[in-house]
Amino acid sequence: xxxxxxxxxxxxxxxxxxxxxxxxxxxxxxxxxxxxxxxxxxxxxxxxxxxxxxxxxxxxxxxxxxxxxxxxxxxxxxxxxxxxxxxxxxxxxxxxxxxxxxxxxxxxxxxxxxxxxxxxxxxxxxxxxxxxxxxxxxxxxxxxxxxxxxxxxxxxxxxxxxxxxxxxxxxxxxxxxxxxxxxxxxxxxxxxxxxxxxxxxxxxxxxxxxxxxxxxxxxxxxxxxxxxxxxxxxxxxxxxxxxxxxxxxxxxxxxxxxxxxxxxxxxxxxxxxxxxxxxxxxxxxxxxxxxxxxxxxxxxxxxxxxxxxxxxxxxxxxxxxxxxxxxxxxxxxxxxxxxxxxxxxxxxxxxxxxxxxxxxxxxxxxxxxxxxxxxxxxxxxxxxxxxxxxxxxxxxxxxxxxxxxxxxxxxxxxxxxxxxxxxxxxxxxxxxxxxxxxxxxxxxxxxxxxxxxxxxxxxxxxxxxxxxxxxxxxxxxxxxxxxx
Amino acid sequence: xxxxxxxxxxxxxxxxxxxxxxxxxxxxxxxxxxxxxxxxxxxxxxxxxxxxxxxxxxxxxxxxxxxxxxxxxxxxxxxxxxxxxxxxxxxxxxxxxxxxxxxxxxxxxxxxxxxxxxxxxxxxxxxxxxxxxxxxxxxxxxxxxxxxxxxxxxxxxxxxxxxxxxxxxxxxxxxxxxxxxxxxxxxxxxxxxxxxxxxxxxxxxxxxxxxxxxxxxxxxxxxxxxxxxxxxxxxxxxxxxxxxxxxxxxxxxxxxxxxxxxxxxxxxxxxx
Numbered sequence: 019x020x021x022x023x024x025x026x027x028x029x030x031x032x033x034x035x036x037x038x039x040x041x042x043x044x045x046x047x048x049x050x051x052x053x054x055x056x057x058x059x060x061x062x063x064x065x066x067x068x069x070x071x072x073x074x075x076x077x078x079x080x081x082x083x084x085x086x087x088x089x090x091x092x093x094x095x096x097x098x099x100x101x102x103x104x105x106x107x108x109x110x111x112x113x114x115x116x117x118x119x120x121x122x123x124x125x126x127x128x129x130x131x132x133x134x135x136x137x138x139x140x141x142x143x144x145x146x147x148x149x150x151x152x153x154x155x156x157x158x159x160x161x162x163x164x165x166x167x168x169x170x171x172x173x174x175x176x177x178x179x180x181x182x183x184x185x186x187x188x189x190x191x192x193x194x195x196x197x198x199x200x201x202x203x204x205x206x207x208x209x210x211x212x213x214x215x216x217x218x219x220x221x222x223x224x225x226x227x228x229x230x231x232x233x234x235x236x237x238x239x240x241x242x243x244x245x246x247x248x249x250x251x252x253x254x255x256x257x258x259x260x261x262x263x264x265x266x267x268x269x270x271x272x273x274x275x276x277x278x279x280x281x282x283x284x285x286x287x288x289x290x291x292x293x294x295x296x297x298x299x300x301x302x303x304x305x306x307x308x309x310x311x312x313x314x315x316x317x318x319x320x321x322x323x324x325x326x327x328x329x330x331x332x333x334x335x336x337x338x339x340x341x342x343x344x345x346x347x348x349x350x351x352x353x354x355x356x357x358x359x360x361x362x363x364x365x366x367x368x369x370x371x372x373x374x375x376x377x378x379x380x381x382x383x384x385x386x387x388x389x390x391x392x393x394x395x396x397x398x399x400x401x402x403x404x405x406x407x408x409x410x411x412x413x414x415x416x417x418x419x420x421x422x423x424x425x426x427x428x429x430x431x432x433x434x435x436x437x438x439x440x441x442x443x444x445x446x447x448x449x450x451x452x453x454x455x456x457x458x459x460x461x462x463x464x465x466x467x468x469x470x471x472x473x474x475x476x477x478x479x480x481x482x483x484x485x486x487x488x489x490x491x492x493x494x495x496x497x498x499x500x501x502x
Numbered sequence: 503x504x505x506x507x508x509x510x511x512x513x514x515x516x517x518x519x520x521x522x523x524x525x526x527x528x529x530x531x532x533x534x535x536x537x538x539x540x541x542x543x544x545x546x547x548x549x550x551x552x553x554x555x556x557x558x559x560x561x562x563x564x565x566x567x568x569x570x571x572x573x574x575x576x577x578x579x580x581x582x583x584x585x586x587x588x589x590x591x592x593x594x595x596x597x598x599x600x601x602x603x604x605x606x607x608x609x610x611x612x613x614x615x616x617x618x619x620x621x622x623x624x625x626x627x628x629x630x631x632x633x634x635x636x637x638x639x640x641x642x643x644x645x646x647x648x649x650x651x652x653x654x655x656x657x658x659x660x661x662x663x664x665x666x667x668x669x670x671x672x673x674x675x676x677x678x679x680x681x682x683x684x685x686x687x688x689x690x691x692x693x694x695x696x697x698x699x700x701x702x703x704x705x706x707x708x709x710x711x712x713x714x715x716x717x718x719x720x721x722x723x724x725x726x727x728x729x730x731x732x733x734x735x736x737x738x739x740x741x742x743x744x745x746x747x748x749x750x751x752x753x754x755x756x757x758x759x760x761x762x763x764x765x766x767x768x769x770x771x772x773x774x
Contacts, residue, residue: 072655072657073623073655074655076647076648076654076655076656076657076658077658080657080658080660081658081660081661083565083661086565086566086657086659086661087566087569087570087657088565088566088567088568088569088570088657089564089565089566091566091569092566092569150564150565151564152563152564152565152566153563153615154562154563154564154566154567154568154569154615154617155615156620159566180506183506184506191505191506191509196509199506199509199510199513200509200513203510203513203514204513204517207517207521211521211525215525215529216615220614220615221529221533222532222533222535222610222611222612222614223532223535223607223608223610223611223612223613223616224532224607224610224616224618225528225529225532225533226613226614226615226616227616227618228524228525228528229525232520232524232525236520240517273512273516276512276513276516276517277516277519280516280517280519280520280521280524281519281520281523281524283524284524286620287618289576289577289580290574290576290605290618291574291604291605291606291607291609291610291618292528292607293528293531293532293607296524296528299523299524300524303520362580362581362582365620366572366620366621366622367621367622368621368623370620370621371621437581437594437622438580438581438582438583438594439583439584439594440581440583440594440597440598441583441585441586444598444625445651445653448623448653448654448655449653451623452655
């Protein structure tokens with residue numbers, strides 16, 4: 019990004035040609051991952067709606083074993099976490115790593131195999147759970163038969179990311195590369211350890227939930243978080259054309275995340291039948307997370323300072339900044355939630371569900387949406403067909419997730435307060451949560467509408483059905499002083 | 503040194519610390535717990551599940567029951583509230599009779615998977631076998647939870663039950679479900695349009711005769727509206743010659759629920 023002005027006409031043309039060659043090498047496999055991700059997003063949304071409606075209308079689709087609440091809920095998580103978010107994250111890793119390393123993707127055809135294997139795994143996970151092979155291990159509900167597909171697919175993607183990194187022509191290693199490099203190494207290790215200890219050689223008793231939450235929490239912390247944070251580190255400076263606020267801070271942010279996040283999962287078992295020292299150690303880890311969160315927050319938001327007007331124009335920036343702000347908020351909330359007095363009320367309630375969606379959706383998914391709006395046109399050479407569809411997508415998802423998180427947090431908190439008071443009959447708690455759960459379903463429906471708009475946009479772009487635009491990027495509005 | 507190697511080693515070290523601290527060390531501390539035997543000749547606690555209970559655990563697992571029900575009783579220091587006299591108290595879980603004491607790791611040594619759960623959309627089940635030992639109650643509740651609590655939002659589980667024609671004597675395992683709950687519109691045996699056409703074709707005149715016996719008007723089953731009205735009548739009329747009995751899954755699940763007796767026996771490590 020340095021000294022763009024001094025680049026000669028010749029250098030500019032050369033680097034544009036280099037970028038075009040990199041994008042061309044990524045086009046096939048990355049779009050394959052991205053398309054599958056969008057499909058799973060739709061599947062996951064439908065399963066979410068089924069599960070959500072069942073919580074306030076228990077007769078909805080009752081009698082169908084395949085769609086009973088427990089199964090629909092497990093299948094939803096598999097579809098969105100492993101189908102949508104992971105496939106989109108893999109696309110994010112591959113493309114950004116190539117761009118930042120200034121290296122073309124080697125042997126792209128093997129990546130099709132990786133994508134296919136991963137999709138077979140997700141199919142086994144989602145349909146296996148619906149057909150009654152769910153494992154009731156949070157985040158690891160997939161039937162164990164899916165594991166070999168996941169491990170192989172993930173192994174190939176990780177190897178490719180490292181291979182691209184090793185072929186880099188750019189001497190400077192940008193912070194996004196640090197995050198991606200960490201993520202593609204942490205996630206396979208996490209997954210293998212969890213599979214091994216929970217399914218292949220099951221450990222006894224409460225060690226299982228301990229491993230379970232170490233995995234479940236770290237999938238968010240050491241897979242989705244580094245990729246989403248890294249993506250924001252790439253997109254924000256790239257779109258506004260300004261370097262990251264403090265490079266030094268970004269490095270502190272990376273290493274403190276690596277050190278502290280991995281320790282943070284045990285607060286899911288606070289007050290549970292585990293040794294007290296474990297929960298305490300985790301609470302310390304969670305509180306220390308304030309350091310990386312603060313570092314990232316300062317960096318992202320200070321980089322944006324003075325450029326917020328651009329949110330009016332750029333779809334990619336708008337989604338990314340929404341995600342970055344959510345990251346700051348949800349992380350501080352997360353640190354707070356690790357405290358015993360807080361968790362005493364929030365634990366076991368819908369408040370936790372709201373928090374999980376705050377992180378996985380308002381932060382990770384929104385940034386991935388932002389990346390799609392930036393990346394896909396560069397891969398297909400085609401602009402988005404309609405700014406109106408993007409607008410529908412943005413407003414439905416941003417209003418939807420805000421309503422979701424706020425409504426369910428309030429409902430969940432009071433649910434916890436009442437649950438802690440044994441004089442309140444359980445019936446009253448169930449009746450109290452009903453309007454909040456109905457609100458959740460409505461918010462979920464809004465999110466689904468947004469996803470449909472996104473899927474139509476995406477299909478039109480990738481399928482080549484939309485018009486090829488020559489007048490520049492699709493923007494929400496025309497920036498002042500710039501001709502159409 | 504190569505930058506990639508620095509990142510790799512750093513990532514390895516930081517991650518290993520949590521792996522050692524949160525996996526290896528707890529495993530070393532808890533991996534070898536044995537059942538507790540108070541004195542000679544007394545039954546050790548806990549005991550492993552067997553037979554139908556084990557099969558029922560699989561039903562519980564595969565249907566994701568854990569996502570609404572926890573199986574852990576929190577300590578008396580958790581769950582603060584103020585009672586009617588304005589006195590601060592704790593121990594809501596125990597006060598709600600979820601268990602006699604908090605659950606500790608030893609309660610779970612035979613569980614695989616250990617389904618602690620993290621959500622209480624429904625009540626805690628750690629001790630449900632002691633709290634509600636009636637298998638008949640569990641069966642009618644599973645078939646339609648509204649039959650036990652009208653406010654319940656738990657799914658109905660008709661697929662754990664079979665509707666069958668009574669041949670000879672009624673089965674003594676048949677559920678005694680109130681009539682208004684047997685016609686739950688969600689039940690599997692509410693016929694689809696095709697099935698209903700089949701029933702009308704076969705038993706139409708007989709059903710119309712039943713209908714007209716009780717009232718002045720009649721029904722014309724050749725019209726769609728007539729068929730629909732006959733269906734409503736059919737659904738709300740008791741079927742004396744049919745009974746609902748648990749299938750293998752239903753039996754197993756109830757056996758498992760009745761075997762859930764955690765936090766029932768005092769343990770030395772759970773004083774509070």
